[in-house]
Amino acid sequence: MKRKLLAAVLAIPVIYLGWLGFESFGSRPYVNATPPAPAQNALEVEGVYHIHTKFSDGHASVDELTAQASRERLDFLILTDHGNPNFESLRSQGRKDGVLVLAGSELSVNRGHLVALGFRTPDRNFSQKAEDAVPEIQALGGFAVIAHPYSKVKWSWGDVSVYSGFEIINADTMFKNNVGRVLPYLPLLLFRSRLPLIRMLEHPKVNLAKWDQHNTTAVVYGYFSADAHLYYRAIFSLLRLHVLLDEPLADGFDAAAAQVYAALRKGRFFNAIEAAAGARGFRFKALAAGGATFRMGDTIPAGEADAAGPIRFEAWAPFSFATEIHLVRGGRTIASARNGVLTAEAQGPGVYRVEVFLKERSPLSTDIPWIISNPIFLRKD
Ligand SMILES: [Zn+2]
């Protein structure tokens, strides 16, 4: 009897380790076997947005971060240390270890937390009232993104048309909500595994619904936000922005920073849960019958749609693993494709965006969007 009990007790860790091994090896991230052509590849840069360093409540210095970002082959990092603004963090900008270090600041304002980006260093603090801070940021060439609207520090709404962006996923909020889910994977954290982080992500339904609602009257771009404070290397591989440029990234810091900010300001980027699969090469466009092409972030003038025929949307997911592309209008899927290319005609005015799902055995749940594009807006007169 005792022996049987002992055998049963010993079997538990063996079964557990077997399961853990199966989970971690069975859900390795997909690597694309058909990477984009070099010319197209040079116009796509990848980076991580919303990072805290030792200049506020993060646990690493900028030098430690760039060393890790360089190993993860990131093109840029966007630091967002707390402060109205955080002057030390602003002074740390530059190119280090081949990584472009851009610094904004996460402002504490009356409505919640607001991320200011792309501004020239002010000579005094920004206002703590959101409605006053935004024009101050804009006067210095910058723009503002609403941070973690549904975390403990909630955003109180008001007029959203003055903001350039909105965090549609905030990893820190999701980790705090779902920390229990990491328990079965605790040993993997020692190996900086991405799997426990992916398991803590959930479908950002509430954020997406609010974002779509705002975009019926405003133009607000969606950001995947790391909100990283520690465990940086794994988080750098988790959520990324893919920014699409007109020219390859410049060598000089000022010129390169201007290129990335110009693309963010126009919504020329898409978001991916990169730890599940490399998302390089995804594209979304609209074509007017008259020949004009519109990119992510663009607004198609009403006249364009009526001129010579309907607007056609095209989305490409040129990957060597199974995906499902959804064309979403006003929050609802209106067309989908499983062969890597989606084409669909516009169904009248609306806000059109794309979600891509992984459809093979994936470390990411097949119900959570792996890629979320920025919208193309088709407006009424
Ligand atoms: Zn915050």
Ligand SMILES: [Zn+2]
């Ligand atoms: Zn933050």
